[in-house]
Amino acid sequence: QVQLVQSGAEVKKPGASVKVSCKASGYTFSSYAIYWVRQAPGQGLEWLGIINPGSGGTRYTQKFQGRVTMTRNTSTATVYLDMSSLRPEDTAIYYCAREPLGPWGQGTLVTISS
Amino acid sequence: QSALTQPASVSGSPGQSITISCTATISDVADSKYVSWYQQHPGKVPRLLIYEVSNRPSGVSDRFSGSKSGNTASLTISGLLPEDEADYYCKSNTIGGTSVFGPGTAVTVL
Numbered sequence: 001q002v003q004l005v006q007s008g009a010e011v012k013k014p015g016a017s018v019k020v021s022c023k024a025s026g027y028t029f030s031s032y033a034i035y036w037v038r039q040a041p042g043q044g045l046e047w048l049g050i051i052n053p054g055s056g057g058t059r060y061t062q063k064f065q066g067r068v069t070m071t072r073n074t075s076t077a078t079v080y081l082d083m084s085s086l087r088p089e090d091t092a093i094y095y096c097a098r099e100p101l102g103p104w105g106q107g108t109l110v111t112i113s114s
Numbered sequence: 115q116s117a118l119t120q121p122a123s124v125s126g127s128p129g130q131s132i133t134i135s136c137t138a139t140i141s142d143v144a145d146s147k148y149v150s151w152y153q154q155h156p157g158k159v160p161r162l163l164i165y166e167v168s169n170r171p172s173g174v175s176d177r178f179s180g181s182k183s184g185n186t187a188s189l190t191i192s193g194l195l196p197e198d199e200a201d202y203y204c205k206s207n208t209i210g211g212t213s214v215f216g217p218g219t220a221v222t223v224l
Contacts, residue, residue, distance in 0.1 A: 035213065037160075037215070044201075044203065044215060044216075044217050044218040045152070045154075045160065045203050045205075045215040045218070046215065047205065047212065047213045047214055047215055049212070050211075050212070050213070059210070059211045059212050060212070061212050061214075062212075095159065095160075100165055100166075101162060101165060101171050102162050102171075104159045104160060105159075106159065107159060
């Protein structure tokens with residue numbers, strides 16, 4: 001079945017970087033864009049950006065331009081979210097999701113704490 | 115301020131119908147036909163209910179319906195059930211090729 005499986009929880013210090021992976025299976029990887037969403041504790045959903053696994057093309061929300069990079073590895077059908085200069089307010093569950101109808105990954109908790 | 119506004123909360127009794135609005139406040143999203151709606155229960159992954167304004171994915175109950183008029187999209191839940199108590203988010207594409215979520219609406223079943 002179609003599924004996205006994300007990497008495990010991360011704990012990082014302020015100023016560090018984190019890389020979250022999202023491994024796709026059950027469909028043709030290059031045919032569907034994947035986007036990233038985050039949800040801080042008790043807060044709403046925030047759309048971060050999207051990657052076209054076929055071309056590698058990306059678009060990011062202006063808020064995260066320069067701090068977020070999305071990449072993919074077509075040989076392993078995996079997309080990656082890199083976020084740098086982490087601050088405590090980046091603590092959130094990070095989700096990947098396939099356009100247009102899903103599914104979503106199970107989420108990865110990223111905690112930023114000194 | 116979000117590019118999309120939603121009521122913070124909506125409530126209804128079992129069996130009633132409720133409607134959640136999602137209003138675009140900037141022109142970048144106002145004309146989009148790519149409006150989606152998601153349901154999220156506490157501690158769970160969001161679930162797609164409606165895509166492209168009014169289309170339901172397979173497996174989603176026909177009690178959920180979507181529409182759009184002008185710069186406001188709406189999600190209607192008819193025949194309200196206790197399990198419909200959740201948070202609901204709209205999402206819209208922008209002309210810049212990105213997307214944005216609304217702030218979310220908490221639905222309470224009285």
